[in-house]
Amino acid sequence: MKTLLTCLLLLISFTSAHGATRVGKDKLNVVATVPDLAWFAEQIGGDRVTVTSLAKGTENLHSLSVRPRTIVTISKADVLLEMGLSLESTWLPELVLTARNRKINPGEPGRVICSSGWSALDVPTSLSREGGDVHPDGNPHFALSPLAGPTIARNVLTGLILNDPKGELVYQKRFDDLSRRLDKSARHWARYQALFAEATCCKKAVVYHMEFDYLLAFLGLETEIAIEPKPGVPPTPNHLAKVISAMRGESIPVILTAAWSKNKQVTMVATKTDAQVLELPTMVSGADWASDWFALIDGSLERIRIGYGLPELVEEPVLGEEPH
Amino acid sequence: MNPRTLSRAVPGRYILPFLIGGLFASVSLGQTPGMPQSGSQSTRFDNDFNPAIGMVLDLAGTFVDAESSAADGFELSLRSTELSFSSWVDPTAWAYANVVFAKDEIALEEGAVHYVGFEGNTTLRAGRFFVDFGKQMQAHMHALRTFDRPAVLRAFLGSELGGDGMQYDSWTTAGEATIVRWSLGAFNSLVTESDAELPSESAFRPSLSELALTARLTGYADVSESSTLQIGASMRYLPDFEIHDEANDVKAIGLSNTVFGLDATWGWLDDTNTKGWTAGMEWLAMKGDMYGESLDLGGGNFAVTPINDSAMGYYVFVDRVMDKSNSAGVQFSSVELPQAGMPRLGEFDAYFTHKPTEFQRLRYGLTLSESEGQEEARLSVQYTLFLGPHAHGVQF
Numbered sequence: 001m002k003t004l005l006t007c008l009l010l011l012i013s014f015t016s017a018h019g020a021t022r023v024g025k026d027k028l029n030v031v032a033t034v035p036d037l038a039w040f041a042e043q044i045g046g047d048r049v050t051v052t053s054l055a056k057g058t059e060n061l062h063s064l065s066v067r068p069r070t071i072v073t074i075s076k077a078d079v080l081l082e083m084g085l086s087l088e089s090t091w092l093p094e095l096v097l098t099a100r101n102r103k104i105n106p107g108e109p110g111r112v113i114c115s116s117g118w119s120a121l122d123v124p125t126s127l128s129r130e131g132g133d134v135h136p137d138g139n140p141h142f143a144l145s146p147l148a149g150p151t152i153a154r155n156v157l158t159g160l161i162l163n164d165p166k167g168e169l170v171y172q173k174r175f176d177d178l179s180r181r182l183d184k185s186a187r188h189w190a191r192y193q194a195l196f197a198e199a200t201c202c203k204k205a206v207v208y209h210m211e212f213d214y215l216l217a218f219l220g221l222e223t224e225i226a227i228e229p230k231p232g233v234p235p236t237p238n239h240l241a242k243v244i245s246a247m248r249g250e251s252i253p254v255i256l257t258a259a260w261s262k263n264k265q266v267t268m269v270a271t272k273t274d275a276q277v278l279e280l281p282t283m284v285s286g287a288d289w290a291s292d293w294f295a296l297i298d299g300s301l302e303r304i305r306i307g308y309g310l311p312e313l314v315e316e317p318v319l320g321e322e323p324h
Numbered sequence: 325m326n327p328r329t330l331s332r333a334v335p336g337r338y339i340l341p342f343l344i345g346g347l348f349a350s351v352s353l354g355q356t357p358g359m360p361q362s363g364s365q366s367t368r369f370d371n372d373f374n375p376a377i378g379m380v381l382d383l384a385g386t387f388v389d390a391e392s393s394a395a396d397g398f399e400l401s402l403r404s405t406e407l408s409f410s411s412w413v414d415p416t417a418w419a420y421a422n423v424v425f426a427k428d429e430i431a432l433e434e435g436a437v438h439y440v441g442f443e444g445n446t447t448l449r450a451g452r453f454f455v456d457f458g459k460q461m462q463a464h465m466h467a468l469r470t471f472d473r474p475a476v477l478r479a480f481l482g483s484e485l486g487g488d489g490m491q492y493d494s495w496t497t498a499g500e501a502t503i504v505r506w507s508l509g510a511f512n513s514l515v516t517e518s519d520a521e522l523p524s525e526s527a528f529r530p531s532l533s534e535l536a537l538t539a540r541l542t543g544y545a546d547v548s549e550s551s552t553l554q555i556g557a558s559m560r561y562l563p564d565f566e567i568h569d570e571a572n573d574v575k576a577i578g579l580s581n582t583v584f585g586l587d588a589t590w591g592w593l594d595d596t597n598t599k600g601w602t603a604g605m606e607w608l609a610m611k612g613d614m615y616g617e618s619l620d621l622g623g624g625n626f627a628v629t630p631i632n633d634s635a636m637g638y639y640v641f642v643d644r645v646m647d648k649s650n651s652a653g654v655q656f657s658s659v660e661l662p663q664a665g666m667p668r669l670g671e672f673d674a675y676f677t678h679k680p681t682e683f684q685r686l687r688y689g690l691t692l693s694e695s696e697g698q699e700e701a702r703l704s705v706q707y708t709l710f711l712g713p714h715a716h717g718v719q720f
Contacts, residue, residue, distance in 0.1 A: 053665050058595040059436055062682075065593050067552055069501040075445070098718040100445045118541045142588065233681050234649060260596040262647065 003086045026112050028164045031104075032078035033088050034061065035284040036143040037114055039293050040082060040156045049160065054095075057285030060260035062133075062232070064091045072151055074099035077110065081156060084115035087140035112159030118142055118151045121213050132230025141282065145214030145296045148187040150183040152291035155276045189218075191313050192313045198222050202308045206243070206252050208261040213284050216256070217299055227266060228256070235265060247273040252278070258282050278307045341644040350683030356544040375411035375420075377591060378712035380404075382466040390700035397614070403706075406409045406433070406464060408714065412479040416441030419451075433464070450490040456507045456513070456540045458587045458606050461485055462719050469643060469653065471689045471704045475671040476637030476659040478611050481560065482584050487536060501546035505720065509538035534565040542587075544720045554720060567616035571651040572626035579630050581612030598648045605640040635660035641673075651675045661695070669695040 028049045032038035038053035045051065052073050052143055055064055058312045064070075074080065074095055082088050096104060103110035112113025129134055142148050157175045196219040205221040207213075209228055214222045225246050229239045247269070256265045256278050263279065272275045280300050281287040291295040305312075330529060330626065380509040382403040388395045410420035421435040436451030440579050460469075460477055465484060473483050489511030497634040506697050514536050542556030560583045589604035616628040636661025655673040660666045675689040689704040 054599075056595060059597040061646070063597065066503075066589075066720075067546055068503045069546050069716070071503055072497045072500055075497065094715055094717050096442075100440065129683060258650065260598045262649075299595055 007065055007116040009199045012036055014093065015049055017150065019087055028160065028167070029076055029078045030081065030160070031079070032081040033092060033116060034083060034143070035286075035294055036271055036296070037081040037083065037152065037156070038090060038150050039284050040114075040149075041079075041160070041180075044153060044171055044174050045158050045160055045167075046170060046174050048164065049169055053090060054281070057281060057287075058259055059281040060258075061087060061282070062090060064234040066091070066095065069098050070095060073103070076099050077104050079110050080104035081112045081114055081159065083140060084113040085118075085140035085142065088134045089135075092319060106215025108164045109159075110249065111154060112162075113206065114152045114155040115140070115142060116151075116155050118148065121217060122210065130226070135221050135231075139210055139213050142213060142214050143293075144217050144282065144297075144300070147300070148214070149185070150179065153178055153182065181294070185297070189297065192305060193219060195305065195310055195313065196197060196308075199308070199310055201251075202310065204250050204252050206255045206264070206269075207323075208255070208266050212256045212280065215297075215304070217300070219304065223248075225252070227257075234262060240269060243267055247275060253309065254278050254304065256280060256304070259286070275308050276304060280304075332380040373411070375409040376631075376713040378408045378710065378714045380406040380408070380466050380711070381709050382406075383707045384471070385705045388700060389702075391698065395700075395702075402550055404462070406466065410713070413437065422539070433484070433547040443703045444494065445496065446494040448490065448492055452486055452488045453491070455481075455485050455487050455511070455536075455538045455560065456491060456493070456509060457485070457538060457560055458540075458556065458581075458608075459483060459554070459589055459604065460586045460606065463716070466708050467716060469656055469677075470673050471673055471687065471691065471706055472673075474606070474639035474641075475656065475657040475669050475693070476606070476608050476639050477662050479637060479659045479669065480608050480635075482514075485514055487514040488537075489513075489536075491538070496573075497694065498543070498545075503544045503641065503720070504542070505544070506541045507539065509536075511536040511538070530562060535563060536563040537563065542720065547590075551590065553591075554589045556585075556587045558587070559583065562612075565613075567629045567630060568627050569616070569618050569626060574626050576613075576616055576630045577655070579613035581610060581614060583610045584610060586677070593645075598645070600645040602653075603641065603647070605638060607636070607638040608659075609634060609636045610662055615664070617664060631664075633666065633667055635662050649679050650677070667696045669693065686707070 027047075028045065030041045030049045030051045032039075032041055032051060032053050034055050035053045038051045038315045041049060041051045047318055049119070054070055055061060056072065080096070082092060093312045102108065105111065120142060121137075123138035124131055124136065127134065143152065151186070153175060160171045162169075171262065185282075201223060203220070204221045204225065205212075206215045206225045206227065207216070207223055210223070210226060210231055213223050225243060226237050227240070229235055229241055252273075252275060254276050255266050255270050257263055259281075261281060263277070266277055269275070280303065281290045281296060284290055284293050284296050287297070287299070287301045287309060360718070372385055382405070383401070384403045385400045386395075386399070387398050390396045404426040407423045408420065410418065412418045417437055417439045419437040422433045424431055424433040432452060433434070434451070434453045436449055436453040439448040439450075442448070450564075454464075456462060458477070460473060461481060463475070472478065489509060491507055491509035493507040495505035514537065532717075536625055538558070539559050540556060540558040542554060544554040545552065547553045561580070562582070563580050565579050565581075566575045566577045567579060585606055585608045587604065587606040589602065591600065591602045593600035611634040613630040613632050616630050617630045619627045621627055639655060639657035639659065640654035641653055643651060643653035653675055657671045659669050661669055671691060671693040672692050673689060677685060677686050677687045685706075685708045686709075687704075687706040689706065691700075691702040691704065693700045693702075
């Protein structure tokens with residue numbers, strides 16, 4: 001037994017002494033949990049960074065599958081961008097623990113929380129599973145808010161500079177450029193706000209899950225009717241009956257849902273209430289038309305407008321990604 | 325641990341106080357000489373830095389139709405209640421413990437510390453924990469895909485196989501989409517759950533209170549945009565054990581046996597990560613002293629005759645994930661039982677799992693088994709709920 005333990009310790013020592021050490025690299029290796037953050041990192045980092053997203057835009061973020069390349073990618077990251085607000089709490093901590101990359105451990109400079117400074121909606125007043133799958137820090141789907149761009153961009157900028165100070169001028173310049181485009185888009189998106197504010201018909205919305213709360217709040221739509229009775233809790237027949245009754249009373253024309261929701265139930269409710277099912281992406285690249293963050297917000301707002309039957313904006317064309 | 329490793333695990337500014345603390349350990353702060361020192365937290369009335377605590381309740385109702393089995397009939401039981409604790413010890417180590425109440429007994433199922441302070445991807449695990457063998461043996465009973473562990477694993481390794489010892493574990497990458505992991509374990513003793521679900525046996529089984537060695541090598545790779553494949557090989561070696569006939573107080577000593585295993589698991593998930601397929605298999609072979617038979621020498625003298633032989637078995641399964649709440653699957657296992665005559669046991673499982681929420685699981689199962697002409701059918705309903713934090717880490 002002693003011989004065996006000695007051999008074991010020698011093997012460990014050998015492995016420790018010959019552990020992987022990262023060779024010098026030209027570019028900062030940025031890993032983002034979701035495509036939205038990857039897009040912001042590409043916009044601000046430019047040629048100084050290589051960016052990888054762990055999740056695909058179509059995936060259900062509540063339970064991301066662990067793939068070999070996910071672990072490999074995290075193990076080589078210089079910077080890990082996460083949304084925070086416990087959006088990734090069911091899978092990211094275990095992945096980081098497995099990947100054994102100290103640079104991106106919680107509290108390290110390489111770990112960047114992109115929701116820092118954001119005021120979340122739906123912050124629970126008490127933490128109990130009686131409320132379903134509640135997020136302790138509030139609704140984490142804030143990247144779907146048209147107002148979220150500056151917060152995310154600022155946090156990404158801070159993270160990149162912290163981990164690559166030599167690139168500060170480049171990052172700052174690209175951030176300034178992005179900020180101008182965000183400002184311009186914000187003015188455009190404000191017209192949707194005005195449109196919904198003027199329309200007396202459209203004050204309420206129905207969703208399956210609460211991922212569109214920020215987007216709908218931006219438009220002044222109340223999202224008090226959800227097909228899920230509580231976050232993460234599938235609807236019972238009794239609850240569906242209440243939803244159908246409430247929708248008929250309010251004449252709400254649209255149900256917003258994501259691809260991974262239980263959309264057979266959504267379709268059933270829509271059929272019984274003459275509503276339209278509007279399946280929207282929850283992240284960049286979640287649909288063909290949502291190739292970048294501007295397109296995601298643009299496209300979502302436009303589809304909601306159409307769903308509510310409101311008149312088309314008569315301003316200049318929708319802003320897309322500009323060359324830089 | 326070599327000096328280089330120590331210096332990295334314990335930052336330099338801590339080394340001097342660490343050494344001084346060792347020299348003057350009897351003169352502790354906040355305590356009089358000779359009295360016990362605080363372990364980790366000096367205040368006793370607040371709750372900071374306490375371990376995360378979780379609980380799992382696993383309930384089952386079964387109806388068994390068997391011609392000659394004590395399990396025949398209906399049974400409703402609390403299969404197990406697991407209380408788990410986990411916490412970081414310091415920046416380089418985390419520890420956990422699982423205390424399980426099952427079959428009217430309380431047992432420490434696992435209690436181990438993971439040291440992760442090495443450079444690279446090496447982990448040293450020490451304490452009591454499940455052996456690293458194949459894909460299914462790492463999982464607790466309540467966490468399995470099926471109601472029971474596959475028959476071949478129950479027969480060769482036990483329903484659950486924990487051990488008191490230590491394990492070296494490391495992994496490396498091969499390209500951008502492949503991970504290769506290996507582990508070596510040495511255990512003073514293995515703690516196996518009863519395999520009472522198997523047909524009755526007439527032979528004495530190896531005592532697992534001796535040295536046991538384990539090894540595993542596995543590769544896990546992305547084989548397409550949506551699918552992964554894992555292939556592994558495992559071994560458990562008992563180099564020197566005894567078989568004890570307690571009734572006659574005789575034993576056979578100096579015995580050894582080895583269990584080899586090969587496993588393959590393929591998985592596919594759609595773009596939304598909510599629909600998918602998983603297919604897998606494990607093939608096991610046991611070779612060496614497998615069991616003992618009592619030999620009456622006459623005159624009130626007995627001996628244990630060890631039977632040195634080999635046996636094989638396997639299981640295959642296919643699971644379908646239909647959406648984020650529902651999945652179904654089938655599994656077939658066949659094994660030569662390591663007991664007199666080495667009868668073959670065949671077992672077929674069909675199961676449907678429904679998760680009302682993330683914290684509950686309801687599973688309906690049908691199990692058909694046959695051995696030596698004896699057939700058994702079991703219908704099962706299993707309800708498992710999770711309170712508080714519960715995670716298994718990334719297992720592959």
